[in-house]
Amino acid sequence: MIPSTALTACPVCDLLMQKVEAPAGKKVYCPRCNTPMYQQKTDSVTKVIAITFSGLIAYTPAIFLPLLTLDAMGMSKSGSIFSAFLSFYHQKYFFVAVMVFLTSIFFPLFKLSLLFSVALQIKLRIYSPSLPYLLRTAHHLDEWGMPEIYLIGVFVTIIKISSMATIHYDLGFFCFLFLVLTTIASASALDSRTFWRDIEQIKTFSQEPLSHDN
Amino acid sequence: MTTEFHSRQTAMAAGLMCCHDCGKLVTADKTPEHGVLACPRCDASIHYRNINAVPRTWALILTAAILLFPANLLPIMRVDFLGSQEHSTIMDGILYFFHSGEYGIGLIIFIASVLVPLFKIIGMILILLSIRFKWKTWLRHKTIIFRFIQFVGRWSMLDIFVIALMSALVDFGTFTSTQAGPAATYFTAVVMCSMFAAMTFDPRLLWDA
Numbered sequence: 064m065i066p067s068t069a070l071t072a073c074p075v076c077d078l079l080m081q082k083v084e085a086p087a088g089k090k091v092y093c094p095r096c097n098t099p100m101y102q103q104k105t106d107s108v109t110k111v112i113a114i115t116f117s118g119l120i121a122y123t124p125a126i127f128l129p130l131l132t133l134d135a136m137g138m139s140k141s142g143s144i145f146s147a148f149l150s151f152y153h154q155k156y157f158f159v160a161v162m163v164f165l166t167s168i169f170f171p172l173f174k175l176s177l178l179f180s181v182a183l184q185i186k187l188r189i190y191s192p193s194l195p196y197l198l199r200t201a202h203h204l205d206e207w208g209m210p211e212i213y214l215i216g217v218f219v220t221i222i223k224i225s226s227m228a229t230i231h232y233d234l235g236f237f238c239f240l241f242l243v244l245t246t247i248a249s250a251s252a253l254d255s256r257t258f259w260r261d262i263e264q265i266k267t268f269s270q271e272p273l274s275h276d277n
Numbered sequence: 278m279t280t281e282f283h284s285r286q287t288a289m290a291a292g293l294m295c296c297h298d299c300g301k302l303v304t305a306d307k308t309p310e311h312g313v314l315a316c317p318r319c320d321a322s323i324h325y326r327n328i329n330a331v332p333r334t335w336a337l338i339l340t341a342a343i344l345l346f347p348a349n350l351l352p353i354m355r356v357d358f359l360g361s362q363e364h365s366t367i368m369d370g371i372l373y374f375f376h377s378g379e380y381g382i383g384l385i386i387f388i389a390s391v392l393v394p395l396f397k398i399i400g401m402i403l404i405l406l407s408i409r410f411k412w413k414t415w416l417r418h419k420t421i422i423f424r425f426i427q428f429v430g431r432w433s434m435l436d437i438f439v440i441a442l443m444s445a446l447v448d449f450g451t452f453t454s455t456q457a458g459p460a461a462t463y464f465t466a467v468v469m470c471s472m473f474a475a476m477t478f479d480p481r482l483l484w485d486a
Contacts, residue, residue, distance in 0.1 A: 067302050072288035072295040075420060077481040079288045095285075096420045096484070133446055135453075142445035147438075150445040156457050159465045163441050166434060195319040199298045206431050206472065209438075215385070216438030222382050223439070224446065259299045263318050 073100060107254035108182050108261070114252055115179035118245030122172055125242040128235030130217060135228035143235050144168060144213070170208035171246060177201040178249055185261045190269035194262055202255065214243045287484070289325045296323050327479035331408060337474035338401045344467045345394060352458035354440055359452060366460065367391065367436065390436040390464070397426050397471045404483060411486040419483055427475045433468045437461060 071082045073093040085091045090102045104110075129141035142150075144167055151160035181198045184191065217239070221230060288295050293302045294314065298321040303314065305325070313322040352364035365373070367390050374383030400422045406412075407419060440457050447455040 067293060067304055070288075070291075070293070070302055071300070072293065072302055074295060074297070074300060075424070075480045076416075076484040077287040077289055077295065078484075079286050079291050079293065096417055096480075098420065098424065130442075131446060136449060138449050138452075140446060140448055142442060147441035147445040150448075151441055151457060151461075154444065154457055156461055159437060159457065159461050162434075162465050162469065163437060166431075167438065195299070199319055199321060202298060206427075209431050209434055212432055212435055213438045216435050216442060219382055219386065219435070219439045220442040220446065222379060223443065226377070228447075256300065259301070259318060266318075 071100075073098060101256045102254070104252060104254040104257070107252055107257050108185050110252040111178055111182040111249055112186060114245050114249045115175045115182065118175045118242055118249065119172075119179060121238045121241045121245065122175065124235060125238035126168055126172075126235075128238060129233045130236045130239060131221070132231040132233055133224060133228040134231070141233060144239065166207060166209040167213045170204050171210045171242070174201055174204045174208045175246070175249065177204070178253065181258065185258065185265065188265050188268070190262075190265040194265075198255075198258060198262065205250075208246065210239075210243045210246050214239065287481075289481075289485075294323045294325055296321055297327075326481055326485070327477060330477055330479040330482060331405060334401065334474050334478040335405055337470045337477065338398055338405070341394070341467050341470035341474065342398050342402075344463050344470065345398065348394075348460050348463035348467050349391075351460035351463065353436070353460035353464060354443070355456045355458050356447075357454045357456070364458060367464070370436075386436065386439075389432050393429050393433050394467055394471065397430060397475075400426050401471070401474055401478070404478070408482050408486055413486060416483060420480055423475075423478070423480050423483070426471075430468070430472045430475055433471075434465075437465055437468075 065081065069082055070079055072079050073096060075098040076093060076096040078093060078095045080094075083091060085101075085103055087103045087105045090099045092098065093100055126144045129143045129146075132139055132141040148160060148164050148168060151163055177197050178201055181194065181201065184194055217236070224230060288302060292305050294305050295302055296316040296319060299316060299319040301316055301318045303316060303323055305314065313324070315321065316323050349367055351366065353367050354365050354370065356363045356365070371383050371387045371391070374380070374386065404419055404423055440455075440461060443455045444457055447453060
């Protein structure tokens with residue numbers, strides 16, 4: 064008989080296993096379906112705070128400042144991530160406009176802020192009942208924020224346009240590049256197993272009556 | 278809380294539920310309060326397997342398969358150049374790149390907007406059929422296919438982002454401008470449906486068969 068806390072299950076094939084600790088940086092794979100199950104990461108909480116904070120700084124210029132300026136036929140035209148969303152909106156493709164808004168503007172911001180606030184609360188060991196919900200929401204948004212796909216889209220657009228106009232790269236382009244880097248880095252620095260374990264610790268700690276009180 | 282532990286046993290067989298959101302193992306012997314058991318750590322509702330995963334995934338994937346036709350046959354972009362209009366479908370855009378010698382970028386768009394949606398739909402149907410008829414072979418490979426579908430699903434939005442940027446940038450009034458076409462809506466719907474299908478599906482059902 065083994066306590067259930069010493070066991071773990073593969074999320075993909077439900078195989079029950081005894082927990083093993085791997086050295087930092089090494090991945091643990093499920094022996095049956097070969098899915099990578101977890102990877103211990105060093106200083107995950109601190110890294111996530113630093114990365115998401117710098118991402119949040121870059122967010123506003125990345126979305127609202129012009130990315131590129133086109134010069135063609137004596138005219139120039141510049142566009143930002145936000146104006147690209149507005150162009151769908153003005154053409155009355157509302158469904159597409161909403162999806163573009165969510166995946167390229169809202170979710171990247173929402174996810175960075177969620178991770179920032181969760182990591183900060185874990186670091187400062189503050190427990191609020193909303194803490195698990197924040198991390199769960201961040202997990203569910205994982206695949207819905209798509210700044211890195213947008214970046215490839217920017218490159219494709221550059222190649223498409225380069226034959227018919229001169230392109231200037233604006234400040235927004237570099238801020239957006241930085242935003243994408245921080246998004247990818249925050250995902251790879253995040254060790255959700257440690258995050259959940261810490262949340263559980265803080266929770267039980269905050270619910271214990273303090274012995275030196277009164 | 279102790280559990281009898283054998284190797285090659287699923288958590289379900291041992292009476293344990295694995296929380297979908299935080300991965301905690303929860304003993305299922307407690308009677309649920311409101312019909313659903315909540316994870317003590319993260320408060321997500323937990324169950325052995327996703328509820329109605331197979332019919333829901335079928336519904337979403339068949340919707341995606343139907344919508345794939347208008348998405349590929351209708352024009353996705355319209356370019357106005359000095360008064361003349363040119364409509365182009367997804368395939369026209371890809372062929373344009375191949376004709377102008379940009380093979381790399383043409384291949385990226387071809388993979389992201391033609392191969393990936395097709396692969397997702399065929400792959401999911403294969404996995405669903407395999408559950409329906411309890412095919413017990415190639416389970417590892419089917420799991421890899423599912424994880425690949427999960428990973429790759431979002432990359433189809435690439436074309437939509439390109440059109441968004443094109444219509445924002447290439448807008449020189451009456452000289453030349455770019456507009457989205459009706460296929461954009463259908464194409465976005467295909468991507469959404471297949472992403473939701475991968476989310477509602479439960480790969481553990483493959484291994485239960």
